[in-house]
Amino acid sequence: MEEESLSNVDVFLREELFEHGDKESADAAHNLTALRNLVAEAKQTHREVGSNTKEYLSHPVNVFHLARRLRTGWKNAIGHIRNSKPCKEWHMPQLISRLANIEDNLPSEGELTSVTYNLLTIQHTQGIRTQDLLRGKVGNRSALEPISPQEQFQVAKVAVDEDDYFYAAQWLKHLSRSAKLKDMRKEEDGFNATNVLGMLASAYFRINMLPEALKVTNQLLKKDPENMVARTNKVFFEERIARGKESTKTGSPKRFGNEDTYRRNFERLCRGTEIKPKRLKCVLLPTWPRSKLSFHKLEILNRRPPIVAFHGVVSRRDATRLVDVAEEEYEKIAMDSEEGFRTPEFTLVMSKLGKTRAAQYKQQQLLSKIRTKLSTLPYTVRPPYTSGESEARNFGHQGFYIKPNPHFQIQNLGAHTGTAMVFLNDVEMGGEIVFPTANTRIAPQMGTVVFYFPSFKKFHTICPVAYGTEWVLIHSFYERRAPYFCRLHEDPDLQQK
Incomplete structure (x- = not known):
């Protein structure tokens, strides 16, 4: 411009x-x-x-x-x-x-x-x-x-x-x-x-x-x-x-008051030193369908509520290709020759990209490969389910911060029962995903998948990226109706678990 x-x-x-x-x-x-x-x-x-x-x-x-x-x-x-x-x-x-x-x-x-x-x-x-x-x-x-x-x-x-x-x-x-x-x-x-x-x-x-x-x-x-x-x-x-009013010692004043605990937790988690990683174990776990077995390096970030990370799920080559596609599309939108400059949308629905049939076919192959890996991860969703769209999002120096509504109910999400976030690039400084209410933080690492179930305690935020940008692929899962099967969002007892 x-x-x-x-x-x-x-x-x-x-x-x-x-x-x-x-x-x-x-x-x-x-x-x-x-x-x-x-x-x-x-x-x-x-x-x-x-x-x-x-x-x-x-x-x-x-x-x-x-x-x-x-x-x-x-x-x-x-x-x-x-x-x-x-x-x-x-x-x-x-x-x-x-x-x-x-x-x-x-x-x-x-x-x-x-x-x-x-x-x-x-x-x-x-x-x-x-x-x-x-x-x-x-x-x-x-x-x-x-x-x-x-x-x-x-x-x-x-x-x-x-x-x-x-x-x-x-x-x-x-x-x-x-x-x-x-x-x-x-x-x-x-x-x-x-x-x-x-x-x-x-x-x-x-x-x-x-x-x-x-x-x-x-x-x-x-x-x-x-x-x-x-x-x-x-x-x-x-x-x-x-009158002897108490004054703060020089060099140690408080930045904010105590009225916004959520914001303070967000900044505390982003500001904190690198959290000591859990002891990772390579566990042989059944995937879906259960006739297949594969190794998964699983890190349990939080047990209640459950937030887990699977490391090395997406290869660096596939992640880089996906970022290249998203960057190219963002540039096309921003430099539209007919309309002049315009700001791209917050998310890119990856399944709808590609101007030519050949480009669409290559993108669909890449997306299908990644979606299959996400769908077969253990401890995520249980069938019968359906996959939602795969959306690429780019986070920069502002990070991503949103304060949840305290009246949030899982029923408001319909049949949405799980979210997988894939880190598509390494970040030099910042860009950690944090769950302020669950006191959980994970640093971005290319190819890692963070999975969590939607609830009030699992609203996530993303720390400001201090240098560069961060690319994340977000994929959601939804439960399907089935005979004699109670879906999670319809069962209060299951919600509490």
């Missing part, structure tokens, strides 16, 4: 240069300096990235830079172009339509906020130090550029909006110590030192660090003695401290 924007802007700037005769006249006539700076920045980034686009987009800081550039820079640039003389006076419906499509698909303010907050979630779950993330370091991976002071302030603002004052305080503290802060001007940068210190004092107060809040407020009053808000806050903090 940015490459398309660059090509259109180049055409526009050339036409403006032709119209006015020289660069200085064009800039003076239409104030194109900001636009030229944006183009220069984007071109420099593209030159450094080269053909390593996938690697560039694997890093969350790079994605943040790109999303911010698209939202703040390119949105204004494309709006400028659409209102320009060439677009208004020349008959170019295709160009105008293309620009309109790009503009419609640029990140929204909410999407930019989500990308921004992903940085903080990754920082928390991976235990990354703020100073390392500011340098663009995630694990052993470095971003193309560090995070600028303007971007630091934006991240801190998002943290405040999300009531995450713990990380707001950390980011604002580093920004307040930056040598570049004295050069920030509210008219140009959107903030200055006074804004940073005021927000930092408020964040400290929110996490009950009253001495630190008072200290920062005093610093603010040295810069701006007439600041009425700071003067009022100073009196308030001094009174609270004098």
Whole structure:
């Protein structure tokens, strides 16, 4: 999308240069300096990235830079172009339509906020130090550029909006110590030192660090003695401290309160050190039909409720082929030549892919092979049953988090009685499947199948992927009606088991 924007802007700037005769006249006539700076920045980034686009987009800081550039820079640039003389006076419906499509698909303010907050979630779950993330370091991976002071302030603002004052305080503290802060001007940068210190004092107060809040407020009053808000806050903090209100020790404040146990468990499981693996055993178990026997490396992750993992079920070759098919389809959807850019759906139903008969036949062969393996795993479903669709899903830096409804009943799922999740690639950092209520966590490993039965305690979430993306194949099983056979979702006694 940015490459398309660059090509259109180049055409526009050339036409403006032709119209006015020289660069200085064009800039003076239409104030194109900001636009030229944006183009220069984007071109420099593209030159450094080269053909390593996938690697560039694997890093969350790079994605943040790109999303911010698209939202703040390119949105204004494309709006400028659409209102320009060439677009208004020349008959170019295709160009105008293309620009309109790009503009419609640029990140929204909410999407930019989500990308921004992903940085903080990754920082928390991976235990990354703020100073390392500011340098663009995630694990052993470095971003193309560090995070600028303007971007630091934006991240801190998002943290405040999300009531995450713990990380707001950390980011604002580093920004307040930056040598570049004295050069920030509210008219140009959107903030200055006074804004940073005021927000930092408020964040400290929110996490009950009253001495630190008072200290920062005093610093603010040295810069701006007439600041009425700071003067009022100073009196308030001094009174609270004098009354002996308990304050948190510096360096050990609580991030959130105790009201959301599910979210805390989710982040605790994602953040925790690698759980010691169970002792794996290669067990000879009957498959279905029972006339066949095969070896399965089974790991019991949780007994009540039962959550199990079968290792090495899908070969690396088959998993890679499936990911290639899904990636190709996602790219086709996103770069549709007739409709322009559009966002793919959350899931890809694998049985419906393939434009040609030959492609469909190869995909069906591959899917049939994997579905057969899933259907014959022991301790999963009992016949009579039917298999649902196989869906490929791609998870990124945001992971996947959904809080279950406490009034969930298994009857609401109809005859859905089992789900198998297949890891289709290895993940460098993050991407663990966690069951917050069951206190269970498993790291992604290509070819491993995680199987569980649906219930309130087995709602799963996926930790943010700190680098790269994660591909998962999800396959569901449903019970069929049969004479003299009570299905699981119709039998309360079986549900409790």
